[in-house]
Amino acid sequence: MTIEILKSIARNGPVFTLDQLHWKTEIPKDVLSVTLSRWQERGFVERIERGKYLIIPLESEKGRYTLHEFVIASHLIQPSAIAYWSALNYHGLTEQIPTTVFIQTTARKKSSQIEVFGVNYRIVRVKPEKFFGLKKEWIEEMPVTITDREKTVIDCLDRPEYAGGIIEVTKALENTSLNYENLSRYARMIGNTAVIRRLGYLSEHLGLSLDLPLPTSRRYLLLDPTMPRQGANDSKWRLVINTEIAHLEEFT
Numbered sequence: 001m002t003i004e005i006l007k008s009i010a011r012n013g014p015v016f017t018l019d020q021l022h023w024k025t026e027i028p029k030d031v032l033s034v035t036l037s038r039w040q041e042r043g044f045v046e047r048i049e050r051g052k053y054l055i056i057p058l059e060s061e062k063g064r065y066t067l068h069e070f071v072i073a074s075h076l077i078q079p080s081a082i083a084y085w086s087a088l089n090y091h092g093l094t095e096q097i098p099t100t101v102f103i104q105t106t107a108r109k110k111s112s113q114i115e116v117f118g119v120n121y122r123i124v125r126v127k128p129e130k131f132f133g134l135k136k137e138w139i140e141e142m143p144v145t146i147t148d149r150e151k152t153v154i155d156c157l158d159r160p161e162y163a164g165g166i167i168e169v170t171k172a173l174e175n176t177s178l179n180y181e182n183l184s185r186y187a188r189m190i191g192n193t194a195v196i197r198r199l200g201y202l203s204e205h206l207g208l209s210l211d212l213p214l215p216t217s218r219r220y221l222l223l224d225p226t227m228p229r230q231g232a233n234d235s236k237w238r239l240v241i242n243t244e245i246a247h248l249e250e251f252t
Contacts, residue, residue, distance in 0.1 A: 003058075006044060010055050013142070014067060015075040018051040048072065048116050066117045070144045073103050073121055076114060080105040081134050081145040084124065084162035087152040090137075093172035094164070102162050104147065104155065106131050124162060130155075130190055133182075149175075150182040157187075157195045166224035166243050170202055184211045194221045201237040 009016045009024060018036070022029050036053060039045045045053040046066070052075065056065050066072070070082050070090075081087075083104035088094040100120040106128045114121045133151025136143050147155060153172050156163035163169055172178075187196050193215060200212045201223060215238045222229060224243045231242040 002039065002044065006039075006055055014055045015048065015072075016053055016055065018053075046117070048075065049114065067142075068140050069101050069119045069121075070139050070146070071142050072116055072119070073101050074142075074144045076103065076116070076121060077105050077107055077109050077123055079107065079131070079145075080123075081131070081147050083147045083152065083155050084159065085156070085164055085168070087147045088156060088163060088168065088172055090146055091149045091152060093149065093152065093175050094168050095171075096164055096168060098164070104131065122162070124159065127191075130158070132189065133186055148182075149177060150179055150186050153178065153183060154186040154190055154195060154199075157198045158190055158192050160224055161226050165226045166198065166202075169198075170206070173199075173202055173206055173208065180208060180210050187212060193217065194225075197221060197237045197239050198223060201234060201239055201241075 005025060009021065018029060018032060021027075021032055021036075025032070027035070036045060040047060040053075043056055045055055048054055054067065054072075070086075073082060074080055081104045082090065082101070084102035085094070085096070085098040085100070086102045089097055100122045103121060103123045105123060105125055108125065109123050112123045112125070114123070133148050133154070134145050135148045137146050138144070153169060156169045156172070160166050160169060183199065187199050196212050197215055199210065200214070203210045203212070214236065217238065220233055220238050220240050223239045223241050227242045229240060229242060231240055233239070234241055
C-alpha cells in the first residue's frame with residue numbers, strides 16, 4: 001500500500017506536502033504524520049522542511065539521494081526564481097561558486113534562511129514590480145525558474161550583497177553574451193536609481209554603450225553598498241567610488 005501511494009503522488013513530482021497526501025488518501029493528518037515518520041525511517045521519503053517531503057527512489061541507498069539544489073529551491077516557496085549570485089554562476093557570468101542558493105520571491109516566508117540536506121538557501125523577498133525577466137530552465141527533467149542573464153546582472157546591482165559585491169557584477173558585465181538593450185531597459189524597470197547609476201558608471205569604464213539617463217538628484221550613493229563610505233566622488237553619476245578603479249580596470 002505504501003509503494004502504491006508514493007507512486008501515485010510521484011506522478012505530480014518528487015516533492016509533496018502533508019496537505020497533498022491528506023487530500024489524496026483522506027487519512028487524518030495526525031495519522032499521516034506518524035506514517036511519514038515511519039516512511040522516513042525506512043528511507044522512502046526525506047523531510048525537506050515542516051510538512052514537505054521528498055520521495056526517495058526505491059533503488060536509491062538510504063541517506064544518499066537528493067535533488068539538485070535548484071529543484072529543491074523551487075519547492076521551498078512560490079512564486080520563486082533562482083537569482084543573484086546563484087543565477088550569475090548558472091549563466092556562466094562568474095567563476096565563483098556561491099555556498100548559498102539565492103531565491104527571489106514576492107511571497108512571505110517565516111524564515112529567510114533555510115538549510116536543506118546540508119545546503120543553505122537564502123530567500124529574498126522583492127516587490128512584485130521587481131519580479132520580472134524570468135525564464136524556465138529544465139534541471140534533472142524538472143522545470144526551474146531562473147532570472148535571465150540581464151535581469152540577473154540588474155538584480156545584483158540592486159542588491160550587491162547577494163552577489164559577492166560590485167566586483168563580481170563588473171566581471172559579469174564584461175560577458176559578450178549580454179544584451180545591452182535589455183540591460184538598459186531592465187535598469188529603468190527595476191525602480192532603483194542606484195542601479196542606473198552603478199550600471200552607467202561601470203559601463204563607461206568597461207567601454208559599453210548603454211542608453212541610461214543621468215541622475216537628477218544631487219545626493220551621492222555608494223558604488224558598492226557592501227563597502228565603507230569612503231573614496232572619491234563621481235559627479236557625473238553621483239556616486240561615491242568606494243571600490244578602487246584599479247580593480248575595475250583589470251577586466252577592461
